[in-house]
Amino acid sequence: MTTPIERRYRRLLLAYPRYYREHRGAEILTTVLEMAEDGHRPGPHLVLAGLRQRFKLPARSPLAWVAALLAAAVLGGFGAAAGTWIAWRTAAAVPSDQQVQALNAALTGMPGEAPLFPETSGQQGPSVLVLTDGAREWSAARVRDALTGAGWRIASFRESEARTQPREDTNASFPTTFGYWAATSGGLRMNGSAEVIAGKPFEDGGYYAATYRLTVWPVEPAVLRPLTVAGIVAGLLAGWLLVAALARRRLATALAAVGLAVATAPAYRFYREAHDVLVYERGAPYPVTVDGSHGGTLTLICTVAGVLAVVAAVLAARDRQALQPGWPGPVGPGQLRPGGSGRPGGA
Template identity: 70%
Template sequence: MTTRSERHYRRLLRAYPRSYRDHRGTEILTTLLEMAEDGRRPGLHLVLSGLWQRFKLPARRPLAWVAALLAAAVLGGFGAAAGTWIAWQTAAAIPSDRKVQALNTGLTGIPGDAPLYHETSAQQGPSVAIQADGTAGWSSARIRDALTGAGWRITSFRESEGRTIPREDMTAAVPIRYGTWTATSGGLRLWGDARVLTGAPFTDAASYNIRVWPVEPAPLRPLTIAGTVAGLLTGWLLVTALARRRLATALATGGFIAATLLAYEFYRDACEVMAYPHGSPRPGNVDTSHGGTFTLICTIIGLFAIAAAVIAARPGPAGAAGQPRLGVPDDGGPALGAS
């Protein structure tokens, strides 16, 4: 009958890879039960030894080390991107296009829909910008009332006067009014500016720009770091599971080399996230193409190669000739934690 000690040690043995347990689990368990009868009860050492086996690469396999380092680096970049994306899911939602258009009409006094631009901030967060050009007189009261009526709290408001530089179609410089303002609403921020001509022949010709974006969520930087670390560990562990087969190791190496371009882009994005001023000031446009078509093609090829490596690493039928068991140590050394 299964004893309480045996059940306890079987749980601790789960720290070892399954293939290693299948190969030496009975031997280790028997040794542990014998040690327990003598009053010795290894615990932490057993778990640490199991984790070491999970991270251990085959001896005298330089390609396995190359593959492991590549995998860790590439999946670290992917993990950083995943952590950043998860963090932004906790941020305040951008208002709908209809609400942004309604706010723009109230602010500017220009009827009709204006062009909307959905963009990505330097911290990989969402933002929406709207640009309205038309005829409408300058009114700071209209702007303030539109913002407060839509639930925004004005945090700054500045206006000034100037004159345009005369052109060939102008007999003289035209007076112009400038305005800039910022506001917050819940977890959102707003920035806007206006240029309104107040003299002939372009009286009340106006141009407005408005941008709305969510405040940086608190988990953003921690999750970006956590995603990077998780990716590094996952990449290394993946290769340790594949490295017992030379074909799988070669396929994995090629696959991760092909995916390095996209990983580099993700690392660059992660650096932007970490280095950007805290508090999400006015975001700027960033390149989200990630290298374009060539990078996408390389990444797809890399993913297929990695999938092929996983298939190639699957153990053959039990007892089949020439089919080594996945995960069985090449050195034939004693099991860690068994003594």
């Protein structure tokens, strides 16, 4: 039968790596129970000593140190991407294609489906762009009514008039109306613009030539930058801990190093994206879009190859749990007594 205090210290021993608990857990548990009987409570020190063992690398293994630094750098980039992705999951959802199409039809007065272009901002957030061309007169009242009817609050609205020359092969100019507006709805923002030419500027066009541009995107979540930074820190720690857990096996360490080296390309991309997130203008009035169409396949291939190599490293490390030469061996309970030079966990 185990006592509550023994169960508590067994739980605290989980701070140590598994191989360390298997070789020294019984001795450490015996020692801390004796210390508890004498009125000492080594709980916090026990956890800190265990975490220190988890981060410990073999002193005479350059490969392990190189792999640990590489793992920390690579997983830091992946952690940044994960933190940014999680942060955007807390933002307002971009309206569905059907909702955007319905709103655009009401704004422009031109029914039918307009081309939709999903985009990614410099902060790695989603947005959708709608471009509409057709023959319909400009109506400020129609735009305002469509926005308020759909639950949008108009933040700004202005219109102006000028004469434009839509064709290069003629000197004719036509009266043109320009409209600009910005609106918000919950956690969403919108920018819209219109250019409507009155007359018959094109032989195959109607009496009006109208071009509308509509962009909808979610407001930057407050946790975006903190979670991006937290993801980097978590990735750095996770990378070091990964190699520290595998460092007792040279084959596992080598496999992990190869896999992480392959993953440096996507990690570099994720660091660049994290930099853009952190330096992006807070509350920017318009989302600066980025071209994410290039490098996606290479990122996926390198990520998958890196993950497979790390999985192979983990499987290789599980073949044998014996310690390599140079790791600390068992210590006697007397070395861990209060007042002596030793502490739980050989710290």
